[in-house]
Amino acid sequence: MKSVATNSPAGFQAAKPVLAIEGLTVSFDGFKAVNDLNLYVDRNEVHVVIGPNGAGKTTVLDLICGKTKSTAGSIEFEGRELTKMREYDIVRAGVGRKFQNPSIYENLTVFENLEMSYPAGRKVFGALFFKRSAQVIARVEEVAGEIFLSDFLDKQADLLSHGQKQWLEIGMLLMQDPALLMLDEPVAGMSVSERVQTAELLNRISQGRSVLVIEHDMEFVKSIAHRVTVLHQGKVLAEGSMEAVQSNPKVIEVYLGH
Amino acid sequence: MEWLSDFGAIAVMQGFNGLSVFCVLLLMALGLAIIFGQMGVINMAHGEFLTVGAYTTYVISSLTLHYVPAMQPYYFFFAIVASFFIAGALGWLVEWAMISKLYHRPLDTLLATWGLSLVMQQAFRSIFGAREVGAEMPEWIMGSWAPTAAVDIPKNGLFVMGLTFLCTATIFLMLYRSRWGLQVRATMQNRVMSRAVGINTKKVDRMTFALGCGVAGVAGAAFTTIGSTGPTAGSLYIVDTFLTVVFGGAASLVGTIASAFTIAQAQSIMEFFLSGSMAKVLTLSAVILILMLRPQGLFSIKVRK
Amino acid sequence: MKNAYESLLGGKQGAIGLLVLATLILVVFPLLLDTFRLNMVGKYLTYAFVAVGLVLCWGYGGILSLGQGIFFGVGGYCMAMFLKLEASDPESTKIQSTPGIPDFMDWNQITELPMMWQPFHSFSFALLAVIAVPTLLALIIGVAMFKRRVGDVYFSIVTQAIAAILTILIIGQQGLTGGVNGITDLKTLLGWDIRPDSSKVILYFVNAFLLLGCVLLGRFILTSKLGRLLMAMRDKEERVRFSGYDVASFKIFVFCVAAAFSAIGGAMFALQVGFMSPSFVGIVPSIEMVIFAAVGGRMSLLGAVYGTLLVSFGKTYFSESFPELWLYLMGGLFIVVVMYFPNGIAGLWETHGRKWLSRYSLGKKLFGVPEVKARVFTAKPVEKAAPRELETTP
Numbered sequence: 020m021k022s023v024a025t026n027s028p029a030g031f032q033a034a035k036p037v038l039a040i041e042g043l044t045v046s047f048d049g050f051k052a053v054n055d056l057n058l059y060v061d062r063n064e065v066h067v068v069i070g071p072n073g074a075g076k077t078t079v080l081d082l083i084c085g086k087t088k089s090t091a092g093s094i095e096f097e098g099r100e101l102t103k104m105r106e107y108d109i110v111r112a113g114v115g116r117k118f119q120n121p122s123i124y125e126n127l128t129v130f131e132n133l134e135m136s137y138p139a140g141r142k143v144f145g146a147l148f149f150k151r152s153a154q155v156i157a158r159v160e161e162v163a164g165e166i167f168l169s170d171f172l173d174k175q176a177d178l179l180s181h182g183q184k185q186w187l188e189i190g191m192l193l194m195q196d197p198a199l200l201m202l203d204e205p206v207a208g209m210s211v212s213e214r215v216q217t218a219e220l221l222n223r224i225s226q227g228r229s230v231l232v233i234e235h236d237m238e239f240v241k242s243i244a245h246r247v248t249v250l251h252q253g254k255v256l257a258e259g260s261m262e263a264v265q266s267n268p269k270v271i272e273v274y275l276g277h
Numbered sequence: 278m279e280w281l282s283d284f285g286a287i288a289v290m291q292g293f294n295g296l297s298v299f300c301v302l303l304l305m306a307l308g309l310a311i312i313f314g315q316m317g318v319i320n321m322a323h324g325e326f327l328t329v330g331a332y333t334t335y336v337i338s339s340l341t342l343h344y345v346p347a348m349q350p351y352y353f354f355f356a357i358v359a360s361f362f363i364a365g366a367l368g369w370l371v372e373w374a375m376i377s378k379l380y381h382r383p384l385d386t387l388l389a390t391w392g393l394s395l396v397m398q399q400a401f402r403s404i405f406g407a408r409e410v411g412a413e414m415p416e417w418i419m420g421s422w423a424p425t426a427a428v429d430i431p432k433n434g435l436f437v438m439g440l441t442f443l444c445t446a447t448i449f450l451m452l453y454r455s456r457w458g459l460q461v462r463a464t465m466q467n468r469v470m471s472r473a474v475g476i477n478t479k480k481v482d483r484m485t486f487a488l489g490c491g492v493a494g495v496a497g498a499a500f501t502t503i504g505s506t507g508p509t510a511g512s513l514y515i516v517d518t519f520l521t522v523v524f525g526g527a528a529s530l531v532g533t534i535a536s537a538f539t540i541a542q543a544q545s546i547m548e549f550f551l552s553g554s555m556a557k558v559l560t561l562s563a564v565i566l567i568l569m570l571r572p573q574g575l576f577s578i579k580v581r582k
Numbered sequence: 583m584k585n586a587y588e589s590l591l592g593g594k595q596g597a598i599g600l601l602v603l604a605t606l607i608l609v610v611f612p613l614l615l616d617t618f619r620l621n622m623v624g625k626y627l628t629y630a631f632v633a634v635g636l637v638l639c640w641g642y643g644g645i646l647s648l649g650q651g652i653f654f655g656v657g658g659y660c661m662a663m664f665l666k667l668e669a670s671d672p673e674s675t676k677i678q679s680t681p682g683i684p685d686f687m688d689w690n691q692i693t694e695l696p697m698m699w700q701p702f703h704s705f706s707f708a709l710l711a712v713i714a715v716p717t718l719l720a721l722i723i724g725v726a727m728f729k730r731r732v733g734d735v736y737f738s739i740v741t742q743a744i745a746a747i748l749t750i751l752i753i754g755q756q757g758l759t760g761g762v763n764g765i766t767d768l769k770t771l772l773g774w775d776i777r778p779d780s781s782k783v784i785l786y787f788v789n790a791f792l793l794l795g796c797v798l799l800g801r802f803i804l805t806s807k808l809g810r811l812l813m814a815m816r817d818k819e820e821r822v823r824f825s826g827y828d829v830a831s832f833k834i835f836v837f838c839v840a841a842a843f844s845a846i847g848g849a850m851f852a853l854q855v856g857f858m859s860p861s862f863v864g865i866v867p868s869i870e871m872v873i874f875a876a877v878g879g880r881m882s883l884l885g886a887v888y889g890t891l892l893v894s895f896g897k898t899y900f901s902e903s904f905p906e907l908w909l910y911l912m913g914g915l916f917i918v919v920v921m922y923f924p925n926g927i928a929g930l931w932e933t934h935g936r937k938w939l940s941r942y943s944l945g946k947k948l949f950g951v952p953e954v955k956a957r958v959f960t961a962k963p964v965e966k967a968a969p970r971e972l973e974t975t976p
Contacts, residue, residue, distance in 0.1 A: 084824055086820075086824075105828070106823050106824060107823060107826050107827055107828045107829075110824055110825060110826035111826050115824075116824050118820065118821070118824075122818050122820065122821040123818070123821070124813075124814045124817055124818060124821070125817065126813070126817070127810065127813075127814065131810065134807075135807075135810065135811070135814060135822075135825060136825045136826075138826060140807050141826050141827055141828075142828070142831070143808065143831050143832060143835045146806060146807045146808035146811055146832070147803065147806045147807070147808045148806070149806060149807035149808075188821075191821075191825065195825065195826060319735055319738075319739075375917065375921065378921060379920075379921065383734065383735050384640075384646045384734060384735065384738065385920045385921075385924065387646070387648075387735070387738060388646075388869075388872065388873070388876065388916055388920045389916060389917045389920040389921055391869055391916055392912070392913040392914065392915065392916020392917040392920070393913065393916075393917060394913070395909050395910075395912055395913030395916065396909070396910055396913035396914060396917075397913075398909065399906070399909035399910050399913065400910075402906075402909075403906065516739070516742055516743050516746050516865065519739045519742075519743075520739065520743055523736055523739060552754065554750045554753070554754040555754060557747075557750060558747050558750050558751055558754070561743055561746065561747050562747060564743075565740055565743060565744065565747075568732070568736070568740065569726040569727065569730055569732070570730075572730045572731065572732045572733070572736065
């Protein structure tokens, strides 16, 4: 397990960020969805990326986790260059990613869903001889507790509510104990009380790891963000605390001017 | 200088040979490019729709010869049109009864249409017999055109070439310049959205599939000028045709044309040096190898998902 | 598809299902059928190897190979080459212009055994080759296709094209392969005559045991975490990939296993039937093997065996009595099964058969659905994940 950081994350600037994106560009037939982007995520930081539709937010996550290959630039994660790595190696290096629509295995139970993400038996023969040990069970139960699903372990995942599915996917990422957790619109489709619970969940799990979140819900962003980056047309428009960003005239222009 | 002109003549005829193969392949592939490329439907019975066209031509030629022999020189044009509509109507029916129930299950579509192809082959055998039949060709399509003493170009090849050009141009215009084409492309890109803006996507699917089958029928009619027709004539080409469409980049019509051209020329050039079967083995292997390097096909656009 | 497998049962049902199948092919068939018919069933059971492999790679892995005939054929050829060399000793081939080489080579004016054939003098090499060559081939195809993320449909088409290529090659290289006739007149295996009835019965049992072994191995794979991963991949490939799994390697693995199974079937075919020819390699036989699995139930290892037997019986019966009808039936079967019974016999059994049998007390005891019991997770370590969604037992 990770040692819990002692500093307050908000004002803490590590000497070296966990994730350093520099000069990142991706072009789809000439259209630059992400254009010479620089973005840094510090240790133990909850970093939220906001921006209008089509700003390139999801594409940035795609680039980090290797789903999309960059045209230029570098993504350095804990000293390793991600742009050259395979998706599964990126995950194994400690990057977890939640998709925009809850992406869970609907005909497996909650337990099995979590177990699938347990970081053992990831290779062919490992999976063939994987055993459900006491250790695995304990870990699944621990994570299930964190994501409010302790009572649903035996339930088939497609019977969960939309919000619970979102949590389940977050739980699947927690199973991997990633150093960087990336969440694409984690509270989309959630009720107000679920949003509050999710904010609490994020604040809890960001202890000892960095979290990169894409979100539209400003109330929610306010409740979790240590730092906010505004993307516009594939570039950073503004960066800073939520208050600073919200009062930035350029940001207001982009959001209201459209 | 004698050898040079001989060489030239061989090159011209060989080139023409390749062009003929190209036309045959392209005519086959056009229908598939619409059905597979645009709709994403795998129709393993595509070859049988071609056979339907060929048999239609055969029947019309026999009927003409029997009842109105005077019309014999002209029946062929009528046969092409009839092949288009009969194969198209059959396609319409198939879409209604089978394909429409299997969207979202591409692999199952593949198997079901394979079953359909077996049924159709046996139906041909029951109706027309297992032996190959040939349509009686009009005089003007027979023989060859010899611009010089050494060069000898068959007229039926020229005819097929013309027909291929016509079909390709028509489909190109329909797909990229007509309102219907716009609807097809819109539906294939975003079905829900298309429905929302008032496109009857079911009808678009059905008409598109029928059109693809109709084009296969025209290809079948054209084939009768080159060879005879048997119950399994169409199925012989199905793998080549699929590879052609896939190789070109499924959704690109230009890609299909380019890939048909490449495959046909490669095959006919290799056939000059090797046996026919080895040429085919090499061509298909090369296509597969290139596909492994470039799974999205020759012509495809990089899109943001 | 899901509903039929919602109520899939665990260990006891699996064991009973396997027992029923074992009884059928090890006891019932040998007692009821004469040697000729038994040999025929043996031939069908060699196809069942392919169908069982297809359940793994198509049913669970979601990759539809339309080229399983390739592996069946290559496995069969490897075995046939060994047997042919044994049958072509200089004594029995002394009338040839070059004694000691297979007859078809002599007919093709070949005067020396080709390099490719040399190692097949050794039985252990041949046995190894039966498994290794097809598996290696599958590995190459699999790596090339899945690492490059070729889509499902493209994969099907490409495997079909490879089957076509291989057939053309085999037919074209007459001197090397026996051409369209294949390798015929196989006589002895290490001096043991494989032609008399007594040998055929023994080979039938060897074949049956191998098949049951493959079914068991298949079940082991499917009930492991790998089996669950396959299902998860079919559903949410991206999620699996971004949970740290190399999706391609799992697909390659099941594809290789399916190929190895098919190859064993092919080798047993050559032994039992006494020849191997390109007519088992190409597009048509490959896709026929898919219909075996589809009829039996693409998600059921045992179903695949029943499906193979049923369709093959049907084919033999109809093509003997009503050859006209057979293609209609076969085609119709493809259409109807795929459109209306995607789970095949196994699915029908789950929805109807089991219920029907439960009316009788013995049937209920053996096959009855236990009181609908939510699968409660018990926190016992080292418990085989109860495979509710993994295996069905017709």
